[in-house]
Amino acid sequence: MAPDSLNPTGSEIAVNGRRYRLPRQPTVVVCVDGSEPGYIERAVEAGRAPWFGKVLTEGTSLLADCVVPSFTNPNNLSIVTGRPPAEHGICGNYFLDPDSGKEVMMNDPKFLRIETLFPSFQRAGCRIAVITAKDKLRGLLGKGLELGVGKACSFSSEKSDKANVAENGIDKMNELVGMPVPDVYSAGLSEFVFAAGVKIMERDRPQIMYLSTTDYIQHKHAPGTPVADDFYAMMDGYMAKLDAMGCTIVLTADHGMNAKFGADGQPDVIYLQDVFDGWLGKDKARVILPITDPYVVHHGALGSYAVVYCDDARQWKAKLETMPGIEAVLTKEEAAKRFELPADRLGDLVVVSTKHKVLGTSASRHDLSGLTEPLRSHGGISEQKVPLLCNRKRAADGATRHWRNFDAFDLALNLVA
Numbered sequence: 001m002a003p004d005s006l007n008p009t010g011s012e013i014a015v016n017g018r019r020y021r022l023p024r025q026p027t028v029v030v031c032v033d034g035s036e037p038g039y040i041e042r043a044v045e046a047g048r049a050p051w052f053g054k055v056l057t058e059g060t061s062l063l064a065d066c067v068v069p070s071f072t073n074p075n076n077l078s079i080v081t082g083r084p085p086a087e088h089g090i091c092g093n094y095f096l097d098p099d100s101g102k103e104v105m106m107n108d109p110k111f112l113r114i115e116t117l118f119p120s121f122q123r124a125g126c127r128i129a130v131i132t133a134k135d136k137l138r139g140l141l142g143k144g145l146e147l148g149v150g151k152a153c154s155f156s157s158e159k160s161d162k163a164n165v166a167e168n169g170i171d172k173m174n175e176l177v178g179m180p181v182p183d184v185y186s187a188g189l190s191e192f193v194f195a196a197g198v199k200i201m202e203r204d205r206p207q208i209m210y211l212s213t214t215d216y217i218q219h220k221h222a223p224g225t226p227v228a229d230d231f232y233a234m235m236d237g238y239m240a241k242l243d244a245m246g247c248t249i250v251l252t253a254d255h256g257m258n259a260k261f262g263a264d265g266q267p268d269v270i271y272l273q274d275v276f277d278g279w280l281g282k283d284k285a286r287v288i289l290p291i292t293d294p295y296v297v298h299h300g301a302l303g304s305y306a307v308v309y310c311d312d313a314r315q316w317k318a319k320l321e322t323m324p325g326i327e328a329v330l331t332k333e334e335a336a337k338r339f340e341l342p343a344d345r346l347g348d349l350v351v352v353s354t355k356h357k358v359l360g361t362s363a364s365r366h367d368l369s370g371l372t373e374p375l376r377s378h379g380g381i382s383e384q385k386v387p388l389l390c391n392r393k394r395a396a397d398g399a400t401r402h403w404r405n406f407d408a409f410d411l412a413l414n415l416v417a
Contacts, residue, residue, distance in 0.1 A: 015120045018082045021413045022124055023207045026247045028197065029408045031079055032235070033072060033133070033190075034215025034378065036256030037063060037387055042224035043232035051240040052232070052389075060390040060416065064403035068339045068352070069290055069305040070255035070383040073106055076137055076212055078406035079252065080116040084340035089113035090140065091341045092290025096309065098344060103288060107136045109143040113342075117409055118152070118208065119144035126207035128152040129200050133189045133214040135159045141210065145169070153200070157192035158184055176203075187231050189214050194238035201245055209247075218257045220373045243391050250412040252405040253386035260302065260358045261374040268375075270325055270353060272306055273361035279319070285310035287361050288347060291379050301366060302358040304380030307347030317349055325357040327381060355382035392416035 012019050043049040044056060055061065067074045067085055069092060077090040085091045090106055097104050118128050122145060130141045135156040142154030147169030155168040161181045163173045174180060177195045182188035190213035197211050221228040242249055262268045276285035291303030304327075310316055313331055320329040328351075335350035336343035353359050358377055360366050386405050395417050401407075 027412045028209045028247045028249045030251040031212040033213045034218030034257045035253035038223035043229045048229045048233040049236040051236045060394040062388040064388040064405045065384050066386050066405045070378050075254035086340040094292035109139045121208050129206040129209040130154040132212040133157045157189045198241045249391045250408045251389045252408045255378045256383035260377045265374045269360045271360045271363050304353040306351045306359040308349040309347045313348040327354045328352040352380045
């Protein structure tokens with residue numbers, strides 16, 4: 001079967017309560033980690049991103065809401081399932097596992113409660129390529145795929161040298177891309193994702209491709225700064241190559257990003273564990289920061305969303321709500337309803353800070369020595385707006401729709417002319 005004649009009759013599949021047309025041409029969905037509105041526009045205005053400029057004027061340019069908490073894992077899994085965390089179960093990068101009582105990374109595929117779109121597309125005859133910058137996402141994104149040459153591949157830039165056919169469906173990635181394994185704290189980790197995507201599209205022409213980057217640059221550099229413009233110029237070149245190969249491309253983000261520092265340039269932090277220790281006594285409450293992952297150098301595990309395990313939650317909710325810098329305090333049930341989260345994986349309270357504040361545990365537990373620039377971070381409601389772009393014109397329907405970043409595959413496959 002020729003790659004681009006997969007769907008001559010417009011047939012559909014149903015996944016997680018939504019219907020998707022099978023692709024008529026290769027479809028690439030890109031999640032640009034931390035890409036708040038403004039990054040792309042400033043790069044275009046600077047003359048650095050002609051492909052993006054064309055998309056903004058001739059394609060589809062929308063604003064969408066991401067999932068709260070506005071962190072990497074919940075949003076990537078929403079994008080690839082088409083559903084909110086209440087259904088797929090991934091509500092942070094890190095959480096207190098109720099089954100074990102231990103704080104663990106939420107990157108084990110066992111925590112995913114529904115199937116991603118990819119196995120269904122594979123069963124319908126599509127070849128699949130899933131490429132992510134950090135390996136923490138690979139297992140979740142690739143769950144259920146039958147990996148192998150000509151079937152599907154799933155690998156990360158971070159461990160590109162370890163990719164093999166048995167575990168990743170592909171091998172010799174560094175040789176194919178012509179790049180060494182990038183440093184995990186570099187723009188190169190994301191560039192490898194795009195470079196690999198172009199090479200695999202040229203060689204294997206998968207019908208469905210998902211590319212997910214890292215927000216290392218966005219944590220350090222605001223829109224319109226020289227380093228940010230360099231990053232989006234790099235991305236622009238690779239997107240233009242995929243476009244030239246006939247791909248339908250939809251680009252969105254897992255979350256935005258905001259400055260989180262005071263007039264002195266230091267992180268503007270509310271240390272919630274210290275607050276509760278002062279109110280209740282040491283360790284009578286337990287604060288969990290779902291932003292936590294193995295890569296905290298560029299944000300110090302400081303974000304704008306936290307969960308708290310405590311007794312008498314409503315009493316402490318009322319007290320927290322009077323504190324400057326707190327945007328919202330919700331009980332488990334309130335947070336599950338408002339943010340579409342799985343209640344059984346939340347604390348007794350969910351706390352969200354204001355736009356330029358972050359939440360920590362105890363001051364003594366955060367190593368901020370790696371913050372070489374004033375802190376930029378995410379996690380809150382203030383980082384919920386993200387771009388949703390496509391290199392094709394959107395069909396007339398959906399003009400008043402409330403767009404979510406997890407509408408990306410729906411837009412790419414169902415709603416473009």
